[in-house]
Amino acid sequence: MSVKSTSVKPITARAPSFLQAVGAVVRKDLASEFRSRELLSAMFLFALLVILIFNFALELNARERGEITAGVLWVTFVFAGQLGLNRSMAIEKDRNCLDGLLLAPVDRSAIYFGKMLANLLFMLIVEAIVLPIYSILYNVNLFHPGLILVIILGSLGYVTIGTLLATMAVYARTRDILLPILLFPVVVPLLIAAVRASSAFLQNLSMEFVWPSLNLLIVFNLIFIAVSYMTFDFIVEE
Amino acid sequence: MIEVRKLIKRFGLKYVLRGLDFEVEQGEFVALIGPNGAGKTTFLRILSSLSRPSMGEVMLAGYRLPHQAAAVRSQLGVLSHQPLLYGDLSAEENLTFFGRMYAVSDLETRIGEVLELVGLKKRRRDLVRTFSRGMQQRLAIGRSVIHDPQILLLDEPYTGLDQDASSMLDDVLKAVTAEGRTVVMTSHDLARAADLASRFDILSRGVIAASALHADIPPDGLLAFYRRTINQEEEPALVS
């Protein structure tokens, strides 16, 4: 038996466009974060600690520094980023605000993209502060346009899959442990590509050494975005 | 306005709703009552598209769930005992955010109206984190009506409200029904339900076990009606 819809004709109401909804979520997250600075300060402190520990633990000469820089940088970004992803979803879940978001008359992927872009911005802000500090501590010049491109691409891939997995993890009681367990294995290939590309740029290798890793980075980004777009709805609905 | 046919919801092997039928006309105010764990919250979460039906048909405002969920959501105002607000944003910023998510036109004016309605105009720039439970719930009421929804779904909305806030919610709900909006509300508080609702539906054992119009229930007769229904349902083995 099917429900007859003759009695009620559909009422059309206003709904934001996809981009308006994405923008609203991003602005909300930025406003909330610039008020509390909870997430940025935690990420930044953590990043600073990682860099300092590497600096003191590994006593390196100038040549060695050039070689390990890419690795140290990405380890820093990955751990600091993980912290941010966890907080960003915890804010939605602790007071059940996620339900409030999911009640909005938009495709759920708009909410995903809003959270993802906000996370990306936070990560880029932390990276923009960390890079000069690292440059000074290790005496390596990091202001290479190629490296910056790799950092943006790598961070995008990382928060793309990270936001999705953080959403999954937030439903579990053990979310603080669950997120890294889910996330790190998935991002290892992305991380390898990012480290290789960064390293090639820092050592001024010719483009033929950079392209394979750079291509890989782009492919991972596309795959992660497609997967997230398709699965987010199923993750958030009971 | 709301049509539900043979709705089944199960979590794993546990059946919470077992072929529930439910129909609400525009302008009705239905109080959904039932014992703890009967599935009232689960049912409202399905109506609000936060939870997927395991089986059955659900239509609201002429749109079908789950496929036309976004269209359904544009017509819904949802209020539960959790305020669903952001602590690090002010009252005004919270309403701005939700207003944008519903593409409310002339948002600033509307926010002013809503703050006036819930009596928070003076505190509009304060962070929600600093609000008492009752004030948060007031703002939540504002959040749920900011887009002037056709259908209001309320899950135990009086929980945690003081006397003032309760009578304010009473007023909001009376105004909303006077405008021909449709309301479904769950409540523990039978007196409150008796006061507001035009119809009482009892949810028990996963179905609507009984339904009665306000006009057919004698004054103070709601509790008796409720007891009668629940006891009939109870199998003798379960009565201690």
Ligand SMILES: Nc1ncnc2c1ncn2[C@@H]1O[C@H](COP(=O)(O)OP(=O)(O)O)[C@@H](O)[C@H]1O
């Ligand atoms: N996400 C869930 N997973 C498993 N069981 C659930 C879930 N949500 C609700 N239930 C179960 O469904 C039943 C009905 O719960 P609920 O809808 O909250 O009842 P009510 O609101 O009427 O008190 C309860 O037994 C509860 O344990």
Ligand SMILES: [Mg+2]
């Ligand atoms: Mg309940």
